[in-house]
Amino acid sequence: MIRSLAGSGRRLVAMALMMALAGCAGRQSALSPAGEDASWLHDLWIVMLVGAVILWTALNGLFFFVTRVRPNDWPERHANRLIIGGGVIFPTVLVGTLLAYGLSMMPHMRADGDGLVVKVRAEEWWWRVEYWPAGATAPIVTANEIRLPTGQRTELLLDANKYIHSFWVPALGGKMDMFPGRETRMTLRPETPGVYRGQCAEFCGPSHALMAFEAVILTPGDFAAWLEAEAAPAAPPATPEAQRGQTLFRDEGCGACHAVRGTEFDGLVGPDLTHLASRQSLGAGIMEVTREDLTDWIAHTRDIKPEVAMPAYDWLEAAELADLAAYLEGLK
């Protein structure tokens, strides 16, 4: 009985360990770095872990030694040496070295950018994003997605609308808090193209857990092409369905909050939708830009995302929702 309990206990521990380790990999993990800053942080983490293991092992080993291996009286001279050397000098040197190593990284993460500036404002509960290429006089506005080029350092200027949030893409670098009325900055130098996930890392309200985004890392050539496309006005509706959707978009007043560049819709409240359909996600990293998710979102915003500013358009008929979704799906 005890044997089988111990066996199932071991199996449980093994399972928990596997699940925990699985959580370390993937597109939202500081242990799978995809950029220079995240690599530094990854190294820092490993060094800290090794340092902590050494300190823990040495101190506990010493404790074991003096209580179990040689529990007899020690000459005062030896005992003093052991206490001062092992209990004061050794931990101070080790922790001091780790601190110096950790602090030496900070200037790198505040290094100047290479030209591109991305401004991110945390809203309730989504991300307003502006791209300011070197020399730009007006931004290219988008939302809920960050795209960055590899091989260059991009400057991120961060602030918040109403509450305190925190910007964190674990695969690319460290966290930076976002405050209303105060700009914070960080720089990132991604290295490996791919799609990673960012998440608000400061509890900010009922939909904090639903405030995420995709971070798409592109080669410089791909990034330049994407930015050019992003700067262009929206595609006009191409099908009768999408045209009806655009009329509904106007008559339901969607343009009061949402901008679609190249149209009369110029609202400033919600996310810019000019190229919504080219984004990786909908609703700030929680859904996909598909017909089904779009209709679901428009009709049930506040069920899906508590206290989000956008009211649920639950009076629209299924056919109307489909038309609206068709229009939005065409905003490539």
Add this chain to the structure above:
Amino acid sequence: MTLRGILTVVAVLAGLGAAGGGAVVAFGLYNTSAHSGHWAVTEWALHTTFENAVALRAPAESEVPDLSDPALIELGARHYDGACAMCHASPGEMAPATIAWMEPEPPQVEQAVEPWTAAEMHWIVHEGVKMSGMPGWPAAAREDEVWAVVAFLQAVQQGMNADGYAALTGGESYCSGCHDGGNSRIPRLDILSPPYIEESLHAYRLGTRASGIMAQAATVMSPDRYAAFAQRVGTTAPRPATPNPPPVAAQGRGDVPSCLSCHGAGNDNPDIPTLNGQSRDYLATQLWLWRDGVRGGGERAPLMTAAAQGLTDAEIDILADYFSALP
């Protein structure tokens, strides 16, 4: 007498009292006839309780707004005419004979207002009076509306006579008497679409749009007649242009959607009201109500509740001025 003896006497008296009270309820011994009236002492106890309850709970005098606006007095008088005069009579008139046999008899309006301050009248009109036949305000959230009636009652205190009352409450019909466009606190209907008018009447009737005044009006009219009424008074003309809008109306702000995306020319949705030329004070009041979360309406009401959250007092005035001045 011993403690035991005292307790026995108390227990016997309590038992007799309970039996007597139970008999009054169970055998109909108390005469509930309005003809029989109250004893003078009962009358005194009830009325003194009422007076003291009002004095304890009435709002502070500092909360009384300016009640001298003729538009406010007219609105109050017209609501009084439709909802209150049936019992309290109009100035210089008598209530119907049936009303005089209520117990207590509702005082004629000049006597009714005589002992009270404006703040006390607000409390009485808003709360009503239990066991007297005086109802509470039909929309409890709309304390603001009650001031119109208080403004009228104060005018009565100050000597409004039958002629003055008739001049305020005349009109071709029940609806147009208020809505003919001359009163800045009452909305014009001729610029609104029939579907919007009809939906609003249903909302008033159901209480999803809170208004004691319009709840009365919408329940006086049969819902079967709403559609035809809306067709008769509303308009199907396209939304007119809105030149030179203030910035907050044109594009909005980070926390304010633009007004004209819905209420401007080019939006053909008949469920959204046109604001051009709408009564100024009515617009301002509605924006306050939207911002405070008190204003409901049809199915799109959550849109305006969300839209008004970021408006400042100054912007509400700017918007009310702008839209009311448009042709």
